Amino acid sequence: MFEFGFEESKVIKTNAVEQFKQTRSGEKTRVSIISFKKYSDGILAEKQKEKGSALTDMEKAEFISKIDERIAKQLNKSVDDLSEVDRLNVKSPRFAFSYTHYNEAVGTIRCLSKYEGSTVVRPEICCNKFGDAGQTVGMVVMTYPLKEGLEVDMDLLSARKYVNFYIWKMSAQKFKKIEDAYREARGDDKFTIDLNVVLDGDPKFQKQQISAGSSAVWTRLPANSETRAWIMDQGLRMWKHVSSQLGFEMKADKIAEKLGLSSGGGHGGAANEALPKMISSYDDLIG
Numbered sequence: 521m522f523e524f525g526f527e528e529s530k531v532i533k534t535n536a537v538e539q540f541k542q543t544r545s546g547e548k549t550r551v552s553i554i555s556f557k558k559y560s561d562g563i564l565a566e567k568q569k570e571k572g573s574a575l576t577d578m579e580k581a582e583f584i585s586k587i588d589e590r591i592a593k594q595l596n597k598s599v600d601d602l603s604e605v606d607r608l609n610v611k612s613p614r615f616a617f618s619y620t621h622y623n624e625a626v627g628t629i630r631c632l633s634k635y636e637g638s639t640v641v642r643p644e645i646c647c648n649k650f651g652d653a654g655q656t657v658g659m660v661v662m663t664y665p666l667k668e669g670l671e672v673d674m675d676l677l678s679a680r681k682y683v684n685f686y687i688w689k690m691s692a693q694k695f696k697k698i699e700d701a702y703r704e705a706r707g708d709d710k711f712t713i714d715l716n717v718v719l720d721g722d723p724k725f726q727k728q729q730i731s732a733g734s735s736a737v738w739t740r741l742p743a744n745s746e747t748r749a750w751i752m753d754q755g756l757r758m759w760k761h762v763s764s765q766l767g768f769e770m771k772a773d774k775i776a777e778k779l780g781l782s783s784g785g786g787h788g789g790a791a792n793e794a795l796p797k798m799i800s801s802y803d804d805l806i807g
C-alpha cells in the first residue's frame with residue numbers, strides 16, 4: 521500500500537475492457553473477430569484424433585517444434601524470433617463459452633452446476649433457484665474506421681486511428697448468427713471475414729442483424745505490416761479478459777445470502793468448478 525494524491529493517481533490503471541454495444545437503432549458497424557487459436561491447437565487436436573488417445577508431453581513438444589519450424593520458414597524468420605502473434609492462425613477464430621444465470625439479486629453469474637457435455641449432472645443452488653442456465657459466448661472484436669456505408673477507410677486503418685477493440689459477449693442464439701455467417705463465407709472459400717452488424721431497435725436489447733461481409737479487410741494488409749501485427753496483438757491481450765466477462769463467479773453461500781436464504785446448505789466450495797470451457801475449435805462448434 522502507498523498513499524497518493526490526485527496528481528499521482530494516474531499510476532492506477534483500470535483493467536476495464538469495453539464491451540461491444542451499438543447505441544442507435546439502425547446503426548451499422550463493420551466488425552472483425554480478432555481472437556484466434558494457434559496453428560498448434562488445430563494440429564494437436566487432429567493428431568490426437570488420429571492417435572485415438574491423449575498425446576504425451578513429448579509428442580506434443582515434437583509436433584509444436586515442427587509447426588514452429590514451418591511457420592518460421594514461411595515468415596523467413598528463425599524459430600527463436602517467432603512471436604506469439606506469428607503462431608496464430610487467422611483462419612481459426614477462438615471463442616470462450618460458459619453457462620450463466622441472470623437474476624436481479626445477483627446480476628450475471630457463472631453457473632455452479634456440474635455438467636457432462638451439455639447435461640447437468642449435479643445441479644447447484646443457481647439452477648435450483650433460477651432454472652436452467654443460459655449459454656454465453658465471448659470473443660474479441662475490432663471495429664473499423666469507416667467512410668460511407670460500411671466501406672473501410674484504409675488510410676485511417678493503416679494509421680491505427682478510430683480502430684476500436686472490444687469484448688463481445690452474447691447469447692447462444694446470437695452466436696448462431698455468427699456461425700451462420702461464417703458457414704456461408706466458408707462455402708465461398710473465405711475463412712477470415714468481416715461481419716456487418718446492424719442494430720435492430722432499442723439499444724437496450726442489442727438485437728442485431730449479423731451477416732457475412734467480405735474477407736476481413738485488415739488481413740489484406742501485408743503480412744509484415746505493423747498494423748496487422750498490432751491488431752493481432754490486441755486480440756491476444758484482450759483475450760485474457762474474456763473469461764472474466766462471462767459472468768461473475770459467485771460462491772454458493774454468497775448466492776444464498778443474496779437470496780435471503782440460510783447459507784448452511786452444504787453447497788460450499790463448488791465455485792471454482794465453473795471455469796469457462798474454451799472451445800477447442802471453431803469446426804467443433806459448427807459440427
Ligand SMILES: [Zn+2]
Binds near residue numbers: 633645648652
Ligand atoms: Zn446453474
